[in-house]
Amino acid sequence: MTLDIMIENGIIVTANGMFKANLAIDEGKIVGITKNTVFEKCDLHIDAKRKLILPGGIDTHTHFEFDFMGEKIRETWHQGTTSAAFGGTTTVVDFSVQKKGRPLMKTIETDVSRADALSAIDFSVHGCFTDFSNPEKILKEMKQIVDFGVASFKEFMIYKKQGWCIDDWNLYNILLKAAELNAIVGVHAENASIGESYMDKLVEEGKTSAKYHPVSKPNFVEAEAIQRAIILAENTGSKLYIVHMSTKEGLELVCNARKRGLPVYAETCPHYLTLTDETYARTDAINYICSPPLRKNEDIDALWKGLAAGSISIVGSDHVAFTSEQKKEHSKAFTDVPNGIAGVEARLPILYSEGVRKGRISLQRLVQISSTNASKLLGIYPKKGVIAPGSDADIVIFDPDTRKTLSADSFHMGTDYSIYEGLEVRGYPVVVLSKGKVIIEDGQYLGEAGDGSFLQRKLSEEEVATFEELDV
Numbered sequence: 001m002t003l004d005i006m007i008e009n010g011i012i013v014t015a016n017g018m019f020k021a022n023l024a025i026d027e028g029k030i031v032g033i034t035k036n037t038v039f040e041k042c043d044l045h046i047d048a049k050r051k052l053i054l055p056g057g058i059d060t061h062t063h064f065e066f067d068f069m070g071e072k073i074r075e076t077w078h079q080g081t082t083s084a085a086f087g088g089t090t091t092v093v094d095f096s097v098q099k100k101g102r103p104l105m106k107t108i109e110t111d112v113s114r115a116d117a118l119s120a121i122d123f124s125v126h127g128c129f130t131d132f133s134n135p136e137k138i139l140k141e142m143k144q145i146v147d148f149g150v151a152s153f154k155e156f157m158i159y160k161k162q163g164w165c166i167d168d169w170n171l172y173n174i175l176l177k178a179a180e181l182n183a184i185v186g187v188h189a190e191n192a193s194i195g196e197s198y199m200d201k202l203v204e205e206g207k208t209s210a211k212y213h214p215v216s217k218p219n220f221v222e223a224e225a226i227q228r229a230i231i232l233a234e235n236t237g238s239k240l241y242i243v244h245m246s247t248k249e250g251l252e253l254v255c256n257a258r259k260r261g262l263p264v265y266a267e268t269c270p271h272y273l274t275l276t277d278e279t280y281a282r283t284d285a286i287n288y289i290c291s292p293p294l295r296k297n298e299d300i301d302a303l304w305k306g307l308a309a310g311s312i313s314i315v316g317s318d319h320v321a322f323t324s325e326q327k328k329e330h331s332k333a334f335t336d337v338p339n340g341i342a343g344v345e346a347r348l349p350i351l352y353s354e355g356v357r358k359g360r361i362s363l364q365r366l367v368q369i370s371s372t373n374a375s376k377l378l379g380i381y382p383k384k385g386v387i388a389p390g391s392d393a394d395i396v397i398f399d400p401d402t403r404k405t406l407s408a409d410s411f412h413m414g415t416d417y418s419i420y421e422g423l424e425v426r427g428y429p430v431v432v433l434s435k436g437k438v439i440i441e442d443g444q445y446l447g448e449a450g451d452g453s454f455l456q457r458k459l460s461e462e463e464v465a466t467f468e469e470l471d472v
């Protein structure tokens with residue numbers, strides 16, 4: 001038998017440990033992990049000496065080709081997912097946001113077929129209902145969507161002006177139905193009434209610059225919505241996923257819920273782990289407008305501790321690649337600037353450099369929060385998120401010694417600026433394989449549009465229940 005690929009002499013890092021071994025890959029799958037055997041008959045030998053072998057990253061939070069606040073993202077699915085691959089991510093879960101008056105299933109089908117033609121890596125979507133005019137229809141559609149292989153929903157607890165904000169009754173009913181269907185419900189947790197009224201008040205007072213963005217959404221605006229979502233989830237039996245959590249107050253609530261044994265999980269993002277609200281005093285502050293806003297150093301410290309301890313389970317990028325021109329177009333008042341920042345390519349390098357190198361998290365924890373936990377929580381384990389025989393050969397060969405200065409010029413995403421411009425990182429992906437195919441090597445992209453496929457997801461109670469065994 002001739003194998004496709006052997007990756008030799010590297011250090012394999014998994015969610016539970018690390019060891020030096022050779023990795024055998026055939027027909028897109030991992031077929032063997034051996035300490036001593038060297039397979040001579042093999043089409044391609046990759047020497048990974050002094051490199052780490054990580055399971056390909058899973059980014060739970062991207063918005064490719066997003067249409068939001070009067071602007072459409074210009075970066076294509078192919079560009080965005082190529083950028084993801086350069087950064088060591090081999091699976092993305094994007095968002096299908098319902099178009100009013102049309103079934104969400106239609107949006108999901110449209111998005112999946114677009115991504116199927118263009119994506120560089122495997123993908124899935126979360127379903128987001130925004131049309132609440134016929135609640136019965138939503139509940140019926142949920143089953144159809146779960147049967148299609150989309151086992152997660154995400155609802156907005158803010159964005160009334162966009163017509164996306166869900167009320168508590170609809171959220172309660174979606175949670176009830178999700179519990180019945182064994183799906184998970186994510187929430188963008190911000191108190192809409194206070195956050196949006198605060199924004200209006202500031203604008204009325206002539207306070208229109210970006211520095212008022214964090215003023216309009218103090219920490220409690222996020223914490224209140226998290227608390228409410230936890231209480232609703234607890235009373236429905238549903239699993240709850242707090243997306244892009246940014247505050248120490250939110251963390252405390254999630255921590256308490258987890259201590260009580262509730263299936264409540266939190267995701268944070270690299271920008272909430274690295275940047276503070278002082279950024280909003282910069283001359284290009286509009287480029288940093290995202291929701292929730294960037295916070296303070298004490299929040300950053302708390303989030304890293306939460307990640308290390310197990311109370312935050314996942315880091316997703318919340319990648320939204322508006323260009324600086326698109327941001328500027330709507331910059332008369334901070335409230336009109338399209339929200340979102342691009343970071344799909346920087347996620348893994350930042351977690352390693354700022355997290356592992358700085359002693360804030362272990363290598364095992366890096367693998368858990370960047371890959372394994374997402375695969376278990378979102379229903380793609382053990383196909384993804386693990387280095388084991390039978391799993392897809394989605395592999396990152398990571399050089400812990402590469403030094404790099406992050407910059408818009410060196411990233412591959414479809415926007416002209418980076419919020420991490422000038423940040424020095426140590427450690428970077430050097431070779432990336434997707435389903436046994438080398439798609440990144442020596443700074444070159446070797447894949448093709450459409451290499452990625454849609455991943456049908458189904459939650460496993462067992463995996464979800466066992467993936468976090470750390471102290472919360």
Ligand SMILES: [Zn+2]
Nearest residue numbers: 061063318319
């Ligand atoms: Zn988002």
